[in-house]
Amino acid sequence: VLEEGLEHWKRYNGCYDQLLAWIEEGEQVLQSGTKEQIEDYFSEIPQYEERAKFMNESATFLIENCQQPIAEEISQNVELLNQRFQGVTDGYQHYKKVEVIGKGKQQYQEGVDRISQWLQNAEELLAQEVPCKHAALKEHLQDVDLCGNQVAEMENDFKLTTKTAQSLVKDSEQALVNEMLQTLNVQKEVIVRLRKEIPERIKYLKAVLPNVESLETGILDLNAWLDKGEALLASHKLDGDQRAVEERLEKHKQFFSETTYQKSIVESKNKVYQKVLSTKPKLKNVIFEDVEVPMDQTNERFQNCITGAKDWEKKLDNLSRLWRVHSQKEQALAAWLQQAETVIRDNEDDTDSLIRKHKGFFNKIDKRLIDDYLRSGQEILMVLDNRDKTELQQDMAAMQEKWKTALSLAPIRLLKLEFRLPEETFTEQLDGAEKTLQQEQRQLQKNENVKETLQKHRQIFNQGQFIPTCTKCLETMESCTKDLKKLDRDDHSLQDRYDHHLDRWRKLNTAMDNIHLQLKQLPERWKEYNQKMNDFKKAVQTVDDLMKALQKEDLTSEEYKDLQMKFQKALRDMNKFAEDGQWLEENLEELLADSPEADSDEERRRLRDLLAKFQSLQPNMEKVSDKSAVFSKAYEFRDDLDKRASWLDEAQKLVNEDPYIDGLEDAKAYLHDHESVLKRLETERPKIQADIEAGKRL
Secondary structure, eight states: OHHHHHHHHHHHHHHHHHHHHHHHHHHHHHHHOOHHHHHHHGGGHHHHHHHHHHHHHHHHHHHHHSOHHHHHHHHHHHHHHHHHHHHHHHHHHHHHHHHHHHHHHHHHHHHHHHHHHHHHHHHHHHHSOEESOHHHHHHHHHHHHHHHHTHHHHHHHHHHHHHHHHHHSTTSOHHHHHHHHHHHHHHHHHHHHHHHHHHHHHHHHHHHHHHHHHHHHHHHHHHHHHHHHHHHHHHOOSOSOHHHHHHHHHHHHHHHTTHHHHHHHHHHHHHHHHHHHHTTTTOTTEETHHHHHHHHHHHHHHHHHHHHHHHHHHHHHHHHHHHHHHHHHHHHHHHHHHHHHHHHHOOSSOHHHHHHHHHHHHTTOOTHHHHHHHHHHHHHHHHSOGGGHHHHHHHHHHHHHHHHHHHHHHHHHHHHHHHHHHHHHHHHHHHHHHHHHHHHHHHHHHTOSHHHHHHHHHIIIIISSHHHHHHHHHHHHHHHHHHHHHHOTTOOHHHHHHHHHHHHHHHHHHHHHHHHHHHHHOHHHHHHHHHHHHHHHHHHHHHHHHHHHHTOSSOOHHHHHHHHHHHHHHHHTHHHHHHHHHHHHHHHHHHHHHOTTSOHHHHHHHHHHHHHHHHHHHHHHHHHHHHHHHHHHHHHHHHHHHHHHHHHHHHHHHHHOOOOOOSHHHHHHHHHHHHHHHHHHHHHHHHHHHHHHHHHHO
């Protein structure tokens, strides 16, 4: 019994102390511990309940077997400890109950918040304004599609949240319950609505997306074509020449040949555009202005571009037509001007034919050529840009000036041709007359058939048609000259030619009179005689001067040789001089016989004195010729002697000088120079001796 009692005391004391310590610490944990600490600490309740049971069993045994004071104390301690243990465990159970309800409320609130956030995001997504652009719509479709995929998940989340709310009903106040029910009903309505609206939204987005893409691509391509078209239209100007206008027109037509195709594209895109707009009531959050504005702008640009293209094509076509007409008129006028220039410059035919061609061409001038050309040019100027008018105006002015020049040159050219007819006759007559006079002059010089020549001269120049014909030609040429002055005061060509012909006519008349006079008095023969006599006199004087010059002794060898050559030439010409003297004697007697008025005694005396002087020179010329050979050798001898004397002076100077010799080399050099002098002296000795002998002979 004692052992059993001791065992119960040990178990009682052990359990009591453990329970007391656990209870005290548990009270502190309940008051200030965290959720994790409380859960962890009170997870040992079953163990301590078992210890409390052991303690109560041991306490009961001890109370029954111990004295009253001890038993009473044990009973009080156990009762107090059991109360505290019960209080701690009840506190934990209350905490646990409160924690479960709080967790349920938290789960409910989190579920409601999560669903509300998703619903808000979904509604904001569906209400979000989206530009009607392919990229934006595609991104929006992906977002809506993702949201649609989350609907089932949100429905499950809603069910769990509803169950959580149901579990809180018995532990919650009625007002809170009503609030939860209202919140859940609202969320359910929204979920049901979104479950229906999202698939419908996805359906219309998928339907409109390819149309928007097609529309954007089409608008982009159309705008690219319109950019080029508008740039081309902006570059158009009514300028340049015919080639530039035709090139611009061709480029314009080539580009806008795509108009029909582009128009079909516009119509096709407008149909697509209408399909896109048909979804507008179903896609209220889509900003259709992003497609409406570009499409309206593209339609307007296309219409304006096509209208502008038609207007420009009409303008360019009209300008091209005007240029073609102007070119045709210009070619016709240029051809006429070229032909006119050819006619004016033509000199390849006889004068009569040229006059016929000239009158045939210029007597039927078509003034419409220049009028049509100027009118076609004015029509172009009316539409051409101002800065390009100058060139055309200059071309027109140049062409008009050519026309005026041709018309002004035509009558001048005709007058010159009409001048040429009498001129040719006149020139032919004068050429023949001059040849006749030249023949008569030659006959006069030869003094042959003078009487017959005189008779023929009178028949041609005094009794024939020569003078009347030439006079008529001069009158006609004078008339043409006066008419030309009326047309062009600055053109003196005919006047110069007329003056030339008139001067020639006057000279010819003078020559005719002179020849006629010569045929009777022979003045030219006297002139020839006097000329011959003067030449003969000069030749005699020249020979006399040469003979005197050759007698001088102060001449150089070259000067003497020059005089000798001239003298030798004079010797060779002596026979000719003798013939000239004989000719002078013969012709003087003939002239004196034909010229009774001449001073025959004086003329004979002049010739006689001249011939006597000539004859007196001949003997002296032989002597001078003989002496000149000796003089020539003497001059050569003197020149050679001067050269040798100069060298001997230099050699003498070299021999007589006393040079300063400073060494063997200087002595050798000086010796070499002396030896060279000695060698040359030996070489020159025979030549010097020969010169001495030649000098003695001279």
